[in-house]
Amino acid sequence: MKIILDAMGGDNAPAEILKGAADAVVTFAPDLEIIAVGDAEKIAACARENNLKLDHIEIVNATETIEMCDEPAKAVRTKKDSSMVVGLKLLAEGKGDAFVSAGSTGALHVGTSLIVRTVKGIKRPALATIIPGKTPFMLLDSGANVECRPSMLEAFGVMGSVYMEKVMGVKNPRVALVNNGAEESKGTPTYVEAHALLKANNRINFVGNVEPRDIPAGVADVVVADGFTGNVILKLTEGLAKFFGAKLKGLFKSGVKGALAYLLLKGGVADFKKGMDADEYGGAPFLGAAKPVIKAHGSSNARAIHQAIRQAKLCVENDLCGVMARNLTSEEKEA
Amino acid sequence: MKIILDAMGGDNAPAEILKGAADAVVTFAPDLEIIAVGDAEKIAACARENNLKLDHIEIVNATETIEMCDEPAKAVRTKKDSSMVVGLKLLAEGKGDAFVSAGSTGALHVGTSLIVRTVKGIKRPALATIIPGKTPFMLLDSGANVECRPSMLEAFGVMGSVYMEKVMGVKNPRVALVNNGAEESKGTPTYVEAHALLKANNRINFVGNVEPRDIPAGVADVVVADGFTGNVILKLTEGLAKFFGAKLKGLFKSGVKGALAYLLLKGGVADFKKGMDADEYGGAPFLGAAKPVIKAHGSSNARAIHQAIRQAKLCVENDLCGVMARNLTSEEKEA
Incomplete structure (x- = not known):
């Protein structure tokens, strides 16, 4: 090869x-x-x-x-x-x-x-990114196509599903659509129509809408969104990881107590950092x-x-x- | 009253x-x-x-x-x-x-x-939420209007600015538009037009686009988005705070070392939690x-x-x- x-x-x-x-x-x-x-x-x-x-x-x-x-x-x-x-x-x-x-x-x-x-x-x-969380999931589109028709969102579900199965070895990957509520009627007209298309598609295991609150909890293996929304999810995740990381670092640097706590937790923090390292999964494929x-x-x-x-x-x-x-x-x- | x-x-x-x-x-x-x-x-x-x-x-x-x-x-x-x-x-x-x-x-x-x-x-x-971060900021719309015209996004900037000045006491609040890049040409046609309207509005201190990565870093006092995107930002922030909180708790619960580290960091963790407590700022006004x-x-x-x-x-x-x-x-x- x-x-x-x-x-x-x-x-x-x-x-x-x-x-x-x-x-x-x-x-x-x-x-x-x-x-x-x-x-x-x-x-x-x-x-x-x-x-x-x-x-x-x-x-x-x-x-x-x-x-x-x-x-x-x-x-x-x-x-x-x-x-x-x-x-x-x-x-x-x-x-x-x-x-x-x-x-x-x-x-x-x-x-x-x-x-x-x-x-x-x-x-x-579509630009598809693997994001670490409770379980790693594929987010697409994560920024290439800022405007998407419903049929594109449907295709993202199919492509993400094939990738997670073939490359990541996830059996029957759970596909979810980002939305501001669990009900089928939620979101913009584009999202309502995309939900119907994904639901009717028998080549994927569509589990319905996912509220962004539940994304890090590992409720889906493939998270579908338009490129504008996907980019927000990707970048905000990066920004908040950095923000919380800096706060934790601040705690460890607050005097002798903090330094001692750091020594005690060092192994666990390193493991967590490794678990959150997206490089492990490679880059972002253009599906x-x-x-x-x-x-x-x-x-x-x-x-x-x-x-x-x-x-x-x-x-x-x-x-x-x-x-x-x-x-x-x-x-x-x-x- | x-x-x-x-x-x-x-x-x-x-x-x-x-x-x-x-x-x-x-x-x-x-x-x-x-x-x-x-x-x-x-x-x-x-x-x-x-x-x-x-x-x-x-x-x-x-x-x-x-x-x-x-x-x-x-x-x-x-x-x-x-x-x-x-x-x-x-x-x-x-x-x-x-x-x-x-x-x-x-x-x-x-x-x-x-x-x-x-x-x-x-x-x-618009539903406007105060979100804690490096400095607290107002996010609007955070979910009431899933579809927004450019003129609505402009109005959100004005309303959020008045709120931050009058109620939160922030002088000359920095207003930013959520977008997938800093350049004026970024985003959907709606966002491109909204950027132009916000820029031309002399009643606000518009600082340009904000990439979601920089939102937690306190680069703006008012963060403008349509209700679909705003809801994603609000809910994902909640979800990630919960995710990272659970991870930290897991470290503290990992045996004697973790328990000891928790005792050392307890004060700092409590201060951080208090700083991240949105209740402090009240509820979400319908601006x-x-x-x-x-x-x-x-x-x-x-x-x-x-x-x-x-x-x-x-x-x-x-x-x-x-x-x-x-x-x-x-x-x-x-x-």
């Missing part, structure tokens, strides 16, 4: 990206080859400096880089020789099986839609793309890249996009 | 409601009189059982109660002799200055719109109503009712609705 990697995307490129790739090649040998796309000279220099072995990593040169500040659509159109565009083209041409990038989310969304294209019935892919495209976090380190490559490999091995395409169009769920 | 109180609304009615009222009369003597609306026999029996003095509390009999399961619009239309409808009518007729209820949010919203009516330019009031209407939490105890009465009193003393009406229609901000 060949995974294509954007060697220049993200805050820690190319060093951490290449380290993650080198680690992944060792972990998954002999099944994995990597195509690293980016400035070949910089990549070679970085490998020398960091004493990295690039066995089983093919370098494909790309002279440009899409920056976070670039306007996504324009960047994809004009930076033809950027690591992201070249990587997506290699994927579209079948030179590799999946693409991983820690670069601009917006550009990756546009580039995926235009270059890799989407499965039948999906116009633009609905014709081939697997994974957005790794912009701040990804080698470990996060390693996990995103692992995730891309699972998507390929389980024919995620194929099963998804069939489940989106057929009447019955594929076993 | 006379505050009208729904004696039968909420999980702990009428006992905690009456206790809160009796406490408030003592705290604010001799400036406060209360009209408690509800089943006069039950109220008298409850006062006897709990040894409550009802000095300065006038009882107005109402034979019905609107239940949480009642369909709001139907309940307001058919339960003419309910404590909520009778209380709202007393307010509309000028028999009292403000109304406080811990009953059904939906029914109170409909009842306020139909019976108390709204100030000019506002069709349906845009022609007269002050406060929704106390359904689970309100005597302390919460006391604070909601205090809040209603501040709204009346500072002519909240008058200032709001003038700021919604005039070109210049009222000093």
Whole structure:
């Protein structure tokens, strides 16, 4: 299997990206080859400096880089020789099986839609994020499509369900629709209609509306929302985790008592932090793309890249996009 | 001043409601009189059982109660002799200055719109909630109007600003619009237009879009959102606070080390809990109503009712609705 990697995307490129790739090649040998796309000279220099072995990593040169500040659509159109565009083209041409990038989310969304294209019935892919909680769940769309029609919300339910089953190994995943009440009549007209469509869809295990209060309690494996609402859920979760974390840190730093308490709780706090580490699950897949495209976090380190490559490999091995395409169009769920 | 109180609304009615009222009369003597609306026999029996003095509390009999399961619009239309409808009518007729209820949010919203009516330019009031964080902020709409036009979002900014200034004593409150990015072009067409309207409004201190990640960090005093999104923010904040609280409790309960750490941190944890106690700020006002209407939490105890009465009193003393009406229609901000 060949995974294509954007060697220049993200805050820690190319060093951490290449380290993650080198680690992944060792972990998954002999099944994995990597195509690293980016400035070949910089990549070679970085490998020398960091004493990295690039066995089983093919370098494909790309002279440009899409920056976070670039306007996504324009960047994809004009930076033809950027690591992201070249990587997506290699994927579209079948030179590799999946693409991983820690670069601009917006550009990756546009580039995926235009270059890799989407499965039948999906116009633009959804950004799907795995969020830790009592049990980890998939939130989609978490920000790519700010406005969604009811049929898109239905498709999100199907795609999220296939992902949780095929990649995360969750049997018969529980799919829920974010809403401001449990009753079918709740929410905007879009949400009322989406509820009816999800309920009638026999390829998913729809458990009804979920109130945001219950999301962290693990009541669903797939949480469906439009991209505007999903983005609020994703970002507010991040913000509140940071806020409560800082408060806890403040308690530990309040004198001798706090320091002593920290020593007593250190192991438990570390376990909790590890449980809340989203990197463990890899990056955010663009579901609905014709081939697997994974957005790794912009701040990804080698470990996060390693996990995103692992995730891309699972998507390929389980024919995620194929099963998804069939489940989106057929009447019955594929076993 | 006379505050009208729904004696039968909420999980702990009428006992905690009456206790809160009796406490408030003592705290604010001799400036406060209360009209408690509800089943006069039950109220008298409850006062006897709990040894409550009802000095300065006038009882107005109402034979019905609107239940949480009642369909709001139907309940307001058919339960003419309910404590909520009778209380709202007393307010509309000028028999009292403000109304406080811990009953059904939906029914109170409909009842306020139909019976108390709204100030000019506002069709349906917004439910505004004070949320603790690094600094407390007002979130509106937090669930009453699931669909909002841009002009409604603009009005929310003006109303929230007046409230934070007049009732919470915040000078020149910072108003922000929830959005999935800082740029003016972010969000749905509704949010793009709302941003432009808020920016052009010279009666508020608009600080631009706020990403949900930054909401808990205290970057704004007034956070504007449509009721669907606002409800997500309110409920997810509750859910995550509960989730992180349970995790912390779990650490403290993990054997001798945890128990010892709890003893060391007890004071700090209690202070933090107190700081996060929304009851301190009273209930959620329905902003845009022609007269002050406060929704106390359904689970309100005597302390919460006391604070909601205090809040209603501040709204009346500072002519909240008058200032709001003038700021919604005039070109210049009222000093």
